[in-house]
Amino acid sequence: MHGKIALEEAFALPRFQKKTQWWASLFATDPAKHAKEITDLTDTRIKYMDQHGVGYTLLSYTAPGVQDVWDPKEAQALAVEVNDYLASSIKAHADRFGGMATLSMHDPREAAAELRRCIEQLGFKGVLVNDTQRTGADGDDMIFYDGPEWDIFWSTVTELDVPFYLHPRNPTGSIYEKLWAQRKWLVGPPLSFAQGVSLHLLGLVTNGVFDRHPRLQVIIGHLGEHLPIDLWRINHWFEDVKKPLGLKATCEKTIYEYFAQNIWITTSGNFSTSVLRFCLGEVGADRILFSIDYPFESFGDACEWYDTVQLNETDKKKIGKENAKRLFKLGGY
Ligand code: GRE
Secondary structure, three states: OOOEEEEEEEEOOHHHHHHHHHHHHOOOOOHHHHHHHHHOOOHHHHHHHHHHOEEEEEEEEOOOHHHHOOOHHHHHHHHHHHHHHHHHHHHHHOOOEEEEEOOOOOOHHHHHHHHHHHHHHOOOOEEEEEOOEEEOOOOOEEEOOOOHHHHHHHHHHHHHOOOEEEEOOOOOHHHHHHHHHHHHHHOOOOOHHHHHHHHHHHHHHHOOHHHHOOOOOEEEOOOOOOOHHHHHHHHHHHHHHHOOOOHHHOOOOOHHHHHHHOEEEEOOOOOOHHHHHHHHHHOOHHHEEOOOOOOOOOHHHHHHHHHHOOOOHHHHHHHHHHHHHHHOOOOOO
């Protein structure tokens, strides 16, 4: 399929080459190749895109990124540097690339202001945040964005009318020590990423963020971070037990309604035909978006799978490109 749009696609700053290699050595079988690919924003990518029928890519800063920086000033400076670097790197290729804003999530007002700058001045199409923001004197604490103090931020996201991508990051500090240190092979895609994002997303749902901001659009990757398989059970417990106990005060609609009105899932890093089919039934073709997760996954694996997966033509176009065009308002593309 030609003209596919991909939107969970990572880059890193060249000045972090060493850090990038170290990070890649944790999971990439060829860390040097990975580090090279992730620091190349356009040239290698365009070759892969042309080879595999990807017309347009939305680029975002790699995990854990700014969410790993617990000093608020340092985090804000890095976010601004990343956004300016991304804008200047893709400027000459506006027909092939769009930007997702990177934000320091220490302060809701500061995050909202940088998002506004990215959308209104740099022309970015959305925002991607890597789960919770590390905070505290030694970075061992974390900030969730589901409390009322974040309403100012979510109001800005909906006013600017851009989607918010909730991407995973690795567990750190005492959480890492308690849960994952003795189970280190489960960190990342096998388990910890999905646990982190599904907790945070259901926090947004149950703490009333979507009730207070009904137009908010949040995207999660990897075919829904394990949530679609559990929707029936979540719904059953919310509606039959938790709401009578008080959940109704902050969560008026059903989990199915939030998935139909506020939540999107992408195929990033999850190229399973049976899971996609399951998600078509549970989430629906109007809320699924093609993505790769490059360079953590390959163009070949993602695109050869998607190009040959048996779907009706309407759904294939929706998921491959039409939904993303609509959501990100890529009219001219
Ligand atoms: C990511 O998307 O950020 C990621 C990692 C590490 C492994 C896989 C992956 O940071 O998708």
